[in-house]
Amino acid sequence: MKRARITGIGKYVPENVVTNFDLEKIMDTSDTWIRERTGIAQRHWVTNPAVETVSTLGAEAAKRALDMAGLQPSDIDFIIFATLSPEHFFPGGGVFLQEKLGLEGIGALDIRNQCTGFIYGLSVADQFIRSGMYKNILLVGAEVHSTGIDKTTRGRDVAVLFGDGAGAAVISATDEKDCGILTTHLHADGKHAKHLWLQNPGSAQSPFVNEQMIADNSIYPYMNGRYVFKYAVTRFPEVIMEALQATGYSKNDVKLVIPHQANQRITEAVQQKLELPTEKVYSNIHNYGNTTAASIPIAMTDALQEGRFGENDLLVLAAFGSGFTWASAILRW
């Protein structure tokens, strides 16, 4: 049976950097509050949303991942695109990305699993490659949060957390054994959905967008922060242990855990619960904020560039987010 391995990884973030001090000028918040509670120092926000969309950011990240893989866009035979912030209600960002890369005709699958979108996509790619259906799949996670958050004091609890950006991976078939994606684990529990969601616009209302929604602020994301925190610090360790048990590896075998960059305090709580040394759990949230579906491939790209892992190293990926959904993967690089 074929195995799937990541042969290229890349990231792209908008040039515009927004520091916590910049946010102090537009809402009642402080650098100290944001750093202490989240670890975030800055994030990247698009300046021209008509030009910098999830598919343009995603296409740039994809080009970098293709370069690393030594492939041309024409070598790709399937696209998986993960985002919670598509440029339009429909169609999803996958087809816009496809057009930008000149990949007319190949399949493009949009998935919307929020913070776990990248790992859900990785699992789908793994199954397609193991079954022999595709040889090279492009998986992109991209978000433009900055146009969909309330950037006033009213929305500060959510607005300070999120950043824009994209990450991409080329996943290719290989005949080698014990390498590439070794296991993936996907979970969800919809009873928590309304603790972290964007209620409107949506087809549960007619018309699906109206002035009342704008007046009552329900066009902006709602997050029950403490509730999310409580579940995140339980589900992250649980799903990481599930992946280790499935492969028979121990925590000592792992070179680096790359968690979804939700919040530095969540990452530290996970590290402590698993009794892992600090250097085994990667964090770059201070530079980007929470970029949801893009956070893991951005973190993988940075970690690789910083020499935090290399050939044959065992990596654990894990995520938790809106849905609630949570997921993990183990791969040998």
Ligand code: ACO
């Ligand atoms: N700046 C200044 N003050 C703020 C801000 C802000 N940006 N946001 C909220 N506050 C105020 C509140 O109004 C409140 O004021 P009050 O005491 O006068 O009422 C005070 O700070 C404390 O608010 P809490 O919500 O209780 O703050 P808490 O310590 O719980 O921290 C946080 C909030 C950081 C969101 C925390 O709950 C958390 O880490 N939750 C996890 C959620 C998360 O990280 N989600 C990421 C997205 S989901 C994911 O990716 C998994």
